Amino acid sequence: MSAVNYPDQTRFALRDGVTCSTTPVGTVQLNPPHNQQLTDLTAGQLQALKTLNRGPATVSEMAAVAGGDDVAALMDRLADGGLLSVTVRNSGRDLYTIRPFGQPAPRPATSLPWSATLSKFAVLHRDSEGFVLEHPRAWCDLRIHDPRLLALLDGLGAADANLPIAVKSQFAEDLHWCGFLVPDADAEDREFTTRSWSTPDLWFHRRSTLGERTVTQKHFGSTKWAKGQFPQPDARKTRYPGEPVTLTVPDLAAKRSDDPTLTAVLEDRVSTRAFDDARPITVDQLAELLYRTARTRGTHPAGEGEELVSRPYPSGGSVYELELYPVVRHVAGLAPGMYHYDSFDHVLRPVAASDSPTVTKLLKSPSATLVEGSEPQVLLVLAARCGRVMWAYEQVAYANILKHVGILMQTIYLAATAMGLGACAQDFGDTAAFAAATDVDELEECSVGSMIIGSPAPQ
Template sequence: MIRTDDTRYALRPGVTCLTVPGGAVLLNPPHNEKLAGLTPAQSQALKTLNQGPATASALAAESDSVTTLLDRLAGAGWLEVTVRDGDRDLYTLRPFSTPPARPSTGDGPRTVLSKFTVIHRDPDGLVLEHPTSWCDFRVHDPRLLALAAGADPTELGLPESLSARIAADLRWGGFTADPAAEDLDFTTRSWSAPDLWFHRRSTLGSRTVTWDNFGPTAWAKDEFPQRPAHRPAYPGAPIALTAPDLGALRATDPALTAVLEDRRSCRSFDDARPITLTQLAELLYRSARTRSVETSPDGAELPSRPYPSGGGVHELELYPVVRTVEGLAAGMYHYDSFEHALRLVAPADSIAVQRLLRTTTATLANGAEPQLLLLISARAGRVMWSYKSVAYANILKHVGVLMQTLYLTATAMRLGVVAQGFSDTAAFTAATGADELEECNVGSMILGTPGDRPRTTD
């Protein structure tokens, strides 16, 4: 490691250093490390780091014992290291786990930024992240952003020694890679950057070992009001829906095992016998109605529905898009799960509604359009008000359990159903007029009266 005044050291965020005569303890729960037999120069260096970032010379790095200690602590991930060009900060390596050994510096294929490297801004500034790295590469000098465009570090107008160090640190952090190797290996080629980044960012791991900024932190509690459980109603008179007799259904419904075993995806429907409004009402009531609402001690509204929801927030909404339903005019509706009613959102001749229906033709046999398209949206703020990092992951899990609930209910009712792996989010936003960051389309299912074609086995 180069040790000049162009290198500054600091305890990485979250680390506490407790010094005692001749020793120290580094704490970053659940990790800790005891340092014994320290020289006076080493003890003083730790005391200086406790006061804040310091350059190598301020830490008395001309002392071999301090140099050894800095190498040891940086190699174990206790220190973040900022590289400077004179008095100008270039970048900081901020570790969140133990670094691997530095790769060899021998000649090899030219490396560029890995396809998994993500550049974004957070409260501390610009940062390069790689989902599988041990550190963040925090950018302080905009010249380094040229790396994203494929510039070689030697083209940044920096001294050759600094350019070499940038290249070495990027490689050490895993931010650069041989593009040919990434494309030829199935494992790396099969993952996309957003998928891998999302996976790592929404799960516990080396980056996240405590619950300080992860999970149900209720981070917005003292700054923003929680979004109400009941979505504001669309204008227009509600269409009241009939409620099924749940007591009778308990006696007559097929057994759970039968429903699970009989569940299939249906891609062919009988338009001569379309699904009826009564059947749609029963499906919605059994699968997605709001059964009750509890209020927590801090005033949060927690609905109860037939399917589970993390934290009881129930952010999902249902939008039936009707092409042909007996007893209900074509168009796009919103299901008010609190009132068990439908409200018109957009007419059938709306360009957005037509687009939503057309996107289903890739799913159905012979490019047919559905009798009924059931869109699932998320009022994301209901989840994001409390959850950090895992909010969108939780939303997708909720979509999965709602889809299975709809599948099983439709199967018990002898309706045909198939889930889609995609939908037209832009058309949904155009039809509803909703701000996509407030409410976004996250799922899509097709329902109707099954046709004569054999159903698939998925």
């Protein structure tokens, strides 16, 4: 990037998190995530850098204190290292700011046509500072200060009498340089690698992992950001009011000696898609499966206002946000309907009646994966009380929830195999039907997985 190619009103600043200090020998130590040193600076360049360290400045302002020394060369060094943010202005008004978080790309050798369009992976959203345009594979974010520029995102040839052609051209060039534009609307569908990724999948992948955008754990991982601002959501979900169904407790001491070996259940585990309705799963078998895989073994405090949980499967931070909802069609000894498994009391609490339209929808959707389109004897819905995880974790919270879903699914698979039951994990679910059945705000608790459970058909 060349600073001199921007309008004179353009203001430059050290990117967020970067400061500089001068050593006794005149070397400038820059402190981004990875320290860098600038050597061989002239006295005028040092003065210009000190001006920049105090806040945003134009090239003219830095040149005024540089005594004729080459400020543009200094700016190019900083920009090439991804250390400068750039705020483009017109008529005394901020238009947009390029905020790097990684190594800038070289300026494109050729310009894109006016028919160029935004990449399908580009996302425009609002935050506390206004509009920001982001891309999971870009090296920077582009913050839009002037809402007139929003119209240009729908096509760089969009007419706007209030924006000079020079502004539109500069904006287009920067969108291209920052990696937000593609030559045409079909460009990303012609390559398998870009067509195969959906926008939310790629965003989820990049936002829940470390990389150029996130290089420290300041706002990443288990930061407990909400502590002191919001109470931690209770470890125990509020009880459903219906009369609970008492469940038997299996003899785990006997299971330790009588169960098949871990190797046996790992090797014998299969996804069952045919079930025996003439010999359905019993309520005692369902009780044993729930007890062995998902009961709450205990809780313990972890600092003021925090409560951790212990269950048979591992969970990040021991917060255990997952809840199980058996949706019952055919279980010997148990009335059909939707229940919540109260893992603290080891009981089933009624949630919705069997003739409820939402229960019907929940049982119907898995039939696509079963032999002859049959409905499951039991659909075990895995739900997440997301606040338990999101209270402590930043950026990786939902990723952790999905990891926990996989862990619990495998735990259920192995226990079911040891018990001679059939199980089949689902790669989809009706989240809207779950929300309607439970009458709970989806932002508080949502369906994140499901498994079919029952007695397998004879081989």
